Amino acid sequence: MKLGFLGIGLMGQPMALRLLQANYEVTVYNRTKSKLQPLSEAGAKTADSSCQVIQEADCIILMLTDASAIRESILSDEAKSHLANRTIIQMGTIATTESQSIRDEVVAAGGEYLEAPVLGSIPQTKTGDLIVMVGSTKEQFAKYTELLKCYSPEPMYIGEVGTAAAMKLALNQLIPSLISTFSLSLSLVQHLGVDVEQFMELLRQSVIYAPTFDRKLPRMLDRNFTNPNFPTKHLLKDTNLIINQAKELGLNTSHLEGVKQVIEKALTMGLDDLDYSSIYSAINPPEEKHN
Numbered sequence: 401m402k403l404g405f406l407g408i409g410l411m412g413q414p415m416a417l418r419l420l421q422a423n424y425e426v427t428v429y430n431r432t433k434s435k436l437q438p439l440s441e442a443g444a445k446t447a448d449s450s451c452q453v454i455q456e457a458d459c460i461i462l463m464l465t466d467a468s469a470i471r472e473s474i475l476s477d478e479a480k481s482h483l484a485n486r487t488i489i490q491m492g493t494i495a496t497t498e499s500q501s502i503r504d505e506v507v508a509a510g511g512e513y514l515e516a517p518v519l520g521s522i523p524q525t526k527t528g529d530l531i532v533m534v535g536s537t538k539e540q541f542a543k544y545t546e547l548l549k550c551y552s553p554e555p556m557y558i559g560e561v562g563t564a565a566a567m568k569l570a571l572n573q574l575i576p577s578l579i580s581t582f583s584l585s586l587s588l589v590q591h592l593g594v595d596v597e598q599f600m601e602l603l604r605q606s607v608i609y610a611p612t613f614d615r616k617l618p619r620m621l622d623r624n625f626t627n628p629n630f631p632t633k634h635l636l637k638d639t640n641l642i643i644n645q646a647k648e649l650g651l652n653t654s655h656l657e658g659v660k661q662v663i664e665k666a667l668t669m670g671l672d673d674l675d676y677s678s679i680y681s682a683i684n685p686p687e688e689k690h691n
């Protein structure tokens with residue numbers, strides 16, 4: 401099976417590399433072409449356009465930012481004309497309805513579509529330990545499980561297209577909520593003169609502890625948000641997806657709307673491309689230095 405890969409960003413880079421390491425023949429394309437260089441050196445064939453990838457591969461994996469990037473890459477008139485007998489595996493984070501409508505257009509053009517969003521980030525990609533959630537038919541899942549094992553020891557079948565996207569959104573909803581609520585507690589103890597390590601010791605013993613707190617604590621204490629695995633701008637993208645989805649269902653999204661304002665504040669502080677734990681600085685702004 402010849403593979404194609406579109407979207408060589410933070411996640412796409414190590415994901416495409418895993419396919420090469422598993423000896424698949426892979427053609428890659430990225431809008432910013434300079435990002436293709438390391439993969440070319442690792443043995444990937446590089447293409448000049450997403451259409452060329454679709455033409456050359458049987459199965460094309462997508463790790464693009466959002467639904468509009470997907471549409472631009474595979475649903476232009478020209479791209480659609482090459483989709484017959486091709487399989488698209490969409491692995492980015494998009495909404496349920498977006499995934500279903502992209503599926504419908506791919507199928508109408510004669511192709512097949514699976515959604516396979518992932519939980520985990522760059523370190524888990526490098527070791528093949530992502531959680532891969534698959535929305536497809538059972539036959540498609542059986543056919544592509546071996547391929548998806550490049551990313552996860554046990555890809556999980558969730559249900560038809562839309563269900564895996566929904567699972568991913570529900571899990572991701574916890575990220576902005578947990579990180580913002582931890583940031584506020586940490587800021588409180590810092591401002592009120594409580595020892596941070598003592599606070600963490602008590603928190604670790606309690607049922608309200610989550611491992612992400614310790615994972616992000618050093619970044620917050622040092623205000624060092626460089627080398628992100630997941631940037632703040634994508635946290636805002638996901639938060640918007642979740643709010644819209646929940647509102648459509650008539651759910652109360654007030655708390656997440658508040659978190660969204662915190663993330664937007666972080667973006668106005670220029671923290672877009674830094675690690676999402678940088679929203680700590682929007683909750684607890686650094687003191688201004690006076691000369």
Ligand SMILES: NC(=O)c1ccc[n+]([C@@H]2O[C@H](COP(=O)([O-])OP(=O)(O)OC[C@H]3O[C@@H](n4cnc5c(N)ncnc54)[C@H](OP(=O)(O)O)[C@@H]3O)[C@@H](O)[C@H]2O)c1
Nearest residue numbers: 407408409410411412431432464465469492493521629630
């Ligand atoms: N980072 C994580 O830890 C993580 C974990 C799980 C899921 N995800 C999801 O996976 C997806 C990719 O995340 P990432 O962190 O790899 O993001 P990223 O580094 O920002 O990469 C996004 C990719 O999409 C491409 N792209 C964006 N807009 C485009 C357009 N209009 N046309 C063509 N290409 C376009 C970018 O191309 P350029 O290089 O030219 O900008 C880049 O290759 C997102 O949906 C994200 O939410 C991320």
